Amino acid sequence: MSKNVPKRHEKSKVSTNFSSQHLLINDRIVQDLIDLAKINSTDTVLDIGAGTGAITFPLAEIAASVLAIENDPGFVRKLASKIQDKTNIRIHQMDVLQLNLPRKPFSVVANIPYSITTPILGKLLDVPTVHLQRAALIVEKGAAKRFTAVPITNPRILAWRMWFDFKLVRSVSSSHFSPPPRVESAILTVSRKKKPAVPPHHHIRFKALAANGLRLPQLPLVAALVEVFTPPQIAKLARMFGIDRNQPIGHLTEEQWGQLFLAMLQHVESYRWPKIPKNFRTHKKKR
């Protein structure tokens, strides 16, 4: 059974950012988020930036347990005062970026603080061996567009999308928040791919290839990967996978990246594999 007392020793390391406090005031949107994340009675769900509980309490009606993460002490007090007999809500008063993610499958339903959108997504997605299953998030619409853009020219976003499907579901009007944000908002869903092209345990090696290959996304494939594949190798692989070797490398699909990566592991001597930047390994330790 979850405890529902705030963990005071886990005090926030980030100062409160009031510009991020746009509370949802539309129950229908909360329900849509819960439906989109396919939450059921066995799920553990994180509400990141729980505020005063607009999402937390409806979630707790359905999910097995809800972890409400909020760094504003005032909001935490309000949340705690509303919990009453709800034993399946646990409040963590802390900076979400310092949270240890659950070591069992979990989902996320949240109206996140826009000011730390990329760090939050990084926390959830940089290491695909974490147990995140699905997320339904309200984010800034510009961020949702960047994360779902095609072609994928950003290596970090490419790595996320190797293991997770992203969908910009729809825009959300500013009138559904109090106070209304100045930027546009949207619902973004993220769900773990059932059959990723690359096994998750190869993620660090894959990211090294993606970072190396996408240094100049407009470069033709053959030139961008010249340090990894010899020209005859790339010609053969391009024929095998139906890729134009002169197309910009930034136009490769996730599946084509997966094919090239696995071909590298299988056919290329390891001294030609792109070096793993030091910070990739540090990333992993931070999980």
Ligand SMILES: C[S@@+](CC[C@H](N)C(=O)[O-])C[C@H]1O[C@@H](n2cnc3c(N)ncnc32)[C@H](O)[C@@H]1O
């Ligand atoms: C957009 S509001 C959403 C509030 C509530 N979920 C809702 O929909 O009404 C984002 C919330 O995240 C909280 N927040 C901001 N930065 C945070 C951080 N680093 N860690 C945890 N919570 C944070 C804010 O205090 C705020 O309550």
